[in-house]
Amino acid sequence: xxxxAAGRPVTIREVAERxxxxxxxVSHTFSGRRPxxxxxxxxxREAAAELGYDxxxxxxxxxxxxxxxxxxxxxxxxxxxxxxxxxETFNRLVGAVATEALRHGTGLIHVPDLHDPAVASVPMDxxxxxxxxxxxxxxxELLGRGLPVVTxxxxxxxxxxxxxxxLDYPPVVEALLDHLHAQGARExxxxxxTEDNAWNRRPRxxxxxxxxxxxxxxxxxxxxxxxxxxxxxxxxxxLLAGPDRPDAIVVATSDFAALIAEVAAARGLRIPEELxxxxxxxxxxxRAGHPPITAMDxxxxxxxxxxxxxxxxxxxxxxxxDGPVFLTPDLRLRASTRRKS
Amino acid sequence: xxxxAAGRPVTIREVAERxxxxxxxVSHTFSGRRPxxxxxxxxxREAAAELGYDxxxxxxxxxxxxxxxxxxxxxxxxxxxxxxxxxETFNRLVGAVATEALRHGTGLIHVPDLHDPAVASVPMDxxxxxxxxxxxxxxxELLGRGLPVVTxxxxxxxxxxxxxxxLDYPPVVEALLDHLHAQGARExxxxxxTEDNAWNRRPRxxxxxxxxxxxxxxxxxxxxxxxxxxxxxxxxxxLLAGPDRPDAIVVATSDFAALIAEVAAARGLRIPEELxxxxxxxxxxxRAGHPPITAMDxxxxxxxxxxxxxxxxxxxxxxxxDGPVFLTPDLRLRASTRRKS
DNA sequence: CTGAAAGCGCTAACAA
DNA sequence: TTGTTAGCGCTTTCAG
Numbered sequence: 001x002x003x004x005a006a007g008r009p010v011t012i013r014e015v016a017e018r019x020x021x022x023x024x025x026v027s028h029t030f031s032g033r034r035p036x037x038x039x040x041x042x043x044x045r046e047a048a049a050e051l052g053y054d055x056x057x058x059x060x061x062x063x064x065x066x067x068x069x070x071x072x073x074x075x076x077x078x079x080x081x082x083x084x085x086x087x088e089t090f091n092r093l094v095g096a097v098a099t100e101a102l103r104h105g106t107g108l109i110h111v112p113d114l115h116d117p118a119v120a121s122v123p124m125d126x127x128x129x130x131x132x133x134x135x136x137x138x139x140x141e142l143l144g145r146g147l148p149v150v151t152x153x154x155x156x157x158x159x160x161x162x163x164x165x166x167l168d169y170p171p172v173v174e175a176l177l178d179h180l181h182a183q184g185a186r187e188x189x190x191x192x193x194t195e196d197n198a199w200n201r202r203p204r205x206x207x208x209x210x211x212x213x214x215x216x217x218x219x220x221x222x223x224x225x226x227x228x229x230x231x232x233x234x235x236x237x238x239l240l241a242g243p244d245r246p247d248a249i250v251v252a253t254s255d256f257a258a259l260i261a262e263v264a265a266a267r268g269l270r271i272p273e274e275l276x277x278x279x280x281x282x283x284x285x286x287r288a289g290h291p292p293i294t295a296m297d298x299x300x301x302x303x304x305x306x307x308x309x310x311x312x313x314x315x316x317x318x319x320x321x322d323g324p325v326f327l328t329p330d331l332r333l334r335a336s337t338r339r340k341s
Numbered sequence: 342x343x344x345x346a347a348g349r350p351v352t353i354r355e356v357a358e359r360x361x362x363x364x365x366x367v368s369h370t371f372s373g374r375r376p377x378x379x380x381x382x383x384x385x386r387e388a389a390a391e392l393g394y395d396x397x398x399x400x401x402x403x404x405x406x407x408x409x410x411x412x413x414x415x416x417x418x419x420x421x422x423x424x425x426x427x428x429e430t431f432n433r434l435v436g437a438v439a440t441e442a443l444r445h446g447t448g449l450i451h452v453p454d455l456h457d458p459a460v461a462s463v464p465m466d467x468x469x470x471x472x473x474x475x476x477x478x479x480x481x482e483l484l485g486r487g488l489p490v491v492t493x494x495x496x497x498x499x500x501x502x503x504x505x506x507x508l509d510y511p512p513v514v515e516a517l518l519d520h521l522h523a524q525g526a527r528e529x530x531x532x533x534x535t536e537d538n539a540w541n542r543r544p545r546x547x548x549x550x551x552x553x554x555x556x557x558x559x560x561x562x563x564x565x566x567x568x569x570x571x572x573x574x575x576x577x578x579x580l581l582a583g584p585d586r587p588d589a590i591v592v593a594t595s596d597f598a599a600l601i602a603e604v605a606a607a608r609g610l611r612i613p614e615e616l617x618x619x620x621x622x623x624x625x626x627x628r629a630g631h632p633p634i635t636a637m638d639x640x641x642x643x644x645x646x647x648x649x650x651x652x653x654x655x656x657x658x659x660x661x662x663d664g665p666v667f668l669t670p671d672l673r674l675r676a677s678t679r680r681k682s
Numbered sequence: 683c684t685g686a687a688a689g690c691g692c693t694a695a696c697a698a
Numbered sequence: 699t700t701g702t703t704a705g706c707g708c709t710t711t712c713a714g
Contacts, residue, residue, distance in 0.1 A: 009487070011707060022685045027709060030458070034710095037683060052485055057464040058408065059707035062399040062690050068461035069450065087436065094439050095432030098451045105460045108451040109410065110439045119446045120409035123398040123464065144393055146350070288629050352691060363701045368693060375694095378699060400691035403706050 010053045019047035030055065061123055069107040070311055071124035072097055073114070073138060075131050076195055078225040085255035086225065088283045089300065093130060093152070096304035104312055114138050126315050128152060128307050134196045150311045152303050153198045154324060163314060164324040165306040169202040172296060172329045176250065176278055177210050179294075183339045185248035185276055187219065189239065193252040194224040199298070200252060203280055207250075219246060223256055232256050236263050240275070248276035248337070254286040257293045261336070265290075277336040291335035302327050351394045360388035371396065402464055410448040411652055412465035413438055414455070414479060416472050417536055419566040426596035427566065429624045430641065434471060434493070437645035445653055455479050467656050469493060469648050475537045491652045493644050494539045495665060504655060505665040506647045510543040513637060513670045517591065517619055518551050520635075524680045526589035526617055528560065530580065534593040535565040540639070541593060544621055548591075560587060564597055573597050577604050581616070588616060589678070595620035595627040598634045602677070606631075618677040632676035643668050 016023040021040060028034045029044040036044075047053075061067040072094070079090040094110070101108035111127065112119045115138075126148035132139045132155040139158075142149050151164040159166075180188055190207045192200045204220065211218040221239070223232060236256075239245065240263060251257045257279035261271055269275050271291055279286050282295035306325050357364040362381060369375045370385040377385075388394075402408040413435070420431040435451070442449035452468065453460045456479075467489035473480045473496040480499075483490050492505040500507075521529055531548045533541045545561065552559040562580070564573060577597075580586065581604060592598045598620035602612055610616050612632055620627050623636035647666050 009707095013707080023708080024686080024710080025684060028684090031709080035683065040683080054462060054486055056403070056707050057462050058399045058403040059690090060461070060709075061464075062397070062403050062692085063707080063709045065690080067399065067464075069463065090440070091432040091436030094436050095428065098435050099431070102451060102453055105453045105457060107453050107461070107463045110443060110449040112443055112446045112448050116446060120401070120448070121395060121398050122410065122448045123402075123408075145395055284625050284628075287625070350691090354691080364691090365693080365702080366700060369700090372693080376699070381700080397691050400706090401693075403708085404691080404693045406706080 009056065010051045012053070012055070014051055015044065015048045015053045018051060019044045058123070066125050067107075067123040069109050069122070069124050070101060070308070070315075071109045071111045071122060071127035073111045073127060073129045075129060075133060075136065075138065076197065076225070078195070079131075083229075083253075083255050085253050085281070085283045085285055089281060089298075092300040093304060096301040097128065097130075097308060100305050100308040104308065106308075106312065114141060126150065126311050128311055130307075131197050131199065134201070148311070148314050150307050150314065152307045156196070156198045156201045160323065162321045162323050163310060165303050165310065166324040166326050167198070167202075167298060167303070168326045168328050169198075170206045172331050173203045173206040173280075174210055175331055176294070176296065177207065179333065180248045180250075180276055180278070180337060181214070183272070183276060183337060186216065187244070187246045188216070188248045188250060189219045189221060189246035191221045191223045191249060191251040191256070194222050194226075199280065203250075203252075223251060223253075225253060227256075229255075229259055232259055233263060236260055240264055240267055240269060245275075247274070248278070250278045250280065252280045254279035254281055254283040254293065254295055257295070257336075258285040258289045261289055261291075261293065271336050272339050276339070282330075282332060286332075286334070289336070294334045294337040295332050297330040297332055299327055299330055350397065351392045353394070353396070355392055356385065356389045356394045359392060360385045399464070407466050408448075408464040410450050410463070410465050411442060411649070411656075412450045412452045412463060412468035414452045414468060414470045416470060416474060416477065416479065417538065417566070419536070420472075424570075424594075424596050426594050426622070426624045426626055430622060430639075433641040434645060437642040438469065438471075438649060441646050441649040445649065447649075447653065455482055467491065467652050469652055471648075472538050472540065475542070489652070489655050491648050491655065493648045497537070497539045497542045501664065503662045503664050504651060506644050506651065507665040507667050508539070508543075508639060508644070509667045509669050510539075511547045513672050514544045514547040514621075515551055516672055517635070517637065518548065520674065521589045521591075521617055521619070521678060522555070524589075524613070524617060524678060527557065528585070528587045529557070529589045529591060530560045530562060530587035532562045532564045532590060532592040532597070535563050535567075540621065544591075564592060564594075566594060568597075570596075570600055573600055574604060577601055581605055581608055581610060586616075589618070590616065591619045591621065593621045595622055595624040595634065595636055598636070598677075599626040599630045602630055602632070602634065612677050613680050617680070623671075623673060627673075627675070630677070635675045635678040636673050638671040638673055640668055640671055 012023045012026050016026045026044050029036050029041050078086050098108055109122050127142055128150050129139050130152040134157040136155045154164050154166050192204050208218055264275050278294040280296050282297040286293040286295040353364050353367050357367045367385050370377050370382050419427050439449050450463050468483050469491050470480050471493040475498040477496045495505050495507050533545050549559055605616050619635040621637050623638040627634040627636040
């Protein structure tokens, strides 16, 4: 029984001994960073294989200063405790980042709470911070440590950090509003989430500007991403009750959009004839809703792909880009906003 | 500008110097593993904060032998290169494992190719191997290194490894077959995937036994998970053409189930009246199909939760369990197998 | 082409 | 309560 089978890790020293060479020769055999005679290399490889040698990654990165690992921090606090909408969003982003990292042969670490001292910090060469808040503290912390950071969506208070993949909301949100307007909507209510991130802020800004241009009264409200369905229903009811109810609602999350559709149906309001409905993120709720709900897909896969590329470029010493990469969300018009005319 | 802002990591030594104490005092201030006077502790904390000190995780784990990180390897090779069905499956499992790890404050590493020497190995205390193959080489490699491993589904050739979360297929597959039989199916075709894992093997075994018991002729075929839709369509066509076409098909993946529904529709075959259809994994394809397709949900979230629990228990020194944990897949009967009678 | 040895930053045993 | 120091396993300079 060799050392590995016994549970004790095999070190470079044992391999060297077995092969009858020095530890530096073993090291160089694997790194290839200096010429080793074929005979020696064969002996070392054989010894390593027999012993089940696997270089200790901590020792290596202590020495080299690099781990070959990229971190991922998903900021939205409701990402983890999830309604299906949030779960789908979270899963798509995490899955896509993981896929992309693996495709490049890079290990990916999901970083646990940065601020919890009970939690060991992780050896990462750089970190992807997804959907940061305005003035994001975790982002600031990492930047303060001098760690290379790439963000998925910008910290809305620091929109110009160049190492970022951003979503270009204005044209898409305008297209959505124009579409609603073209279908006859004149009283459009925007229900944002309460998370202070780009996804909530940018569309709100675009909406305000659009209303001003059109000379329409802006109508906005908040619906926290953390609400339970019953609590959200409670808040939605009165919005549909009064005589001044909106003729279209744009709501941040798609499961609340589906909820609004239900509440509307219960009140006898027909969609899209009496009320149009759209969501600012897409999910199965929207696609399979009754009727299917118009939604903006945030192209998580593309965000992930570009973010990983950006990070790897950065770690290989690429120049700082002139500005963020911009991607365009994908507007998916569905029956909830399509009036037969 | 301090060292961190300058890009150079701050070490314990600098903190000690600044606080006017020894490095072991700094170490113990953070680890809390020996009493430190309040005054000293305050000075150290202040110095650390001012310098932006963050303990080097590689140094720590080199010394302690533990990293606090759990690895995750997803074995199915089609998990990454994905059709939507595989992407949903992969995303759900990865997302759920990540969520569960974070909930416990544990870092999670997606392990890149174990056998690629160009890829740095990762510092993990244990590893979750999901959906291993029969005689899985990666699993064997990790076990050979003496690393604590927990599997999600068993290596079908090593069904008794106790550190595993398994799916209890037989009763659910039987229930599905009984259901089809009760609806009148007598010529049931099972189209397995070609990945040699539990998900393909166990239902096949159950099917064979069920046919034997019922005195029915087993009809089986293969449809590789890696096929493109057109290629899969090519293979499916003849199955529906002959006079001895099956009256029910159980197919492994749900997107091929949806494909079969399309092909059947194109041939004028009505579902479920002339052909019943079921999938051995659920996805939006099945839920949103026309008609919606009966499917077995593999409860990825529950698998992930139990696997992470098992891993953390194992790492805290829990006793080896008597056997694997068994979970029951969730059979979701839908219109594709529901004949009006 | 190969070996000896320093040292990465930290923890923990031992000393005081 | 605090300080001194060995050494975790590796990479890399410097010698040969």
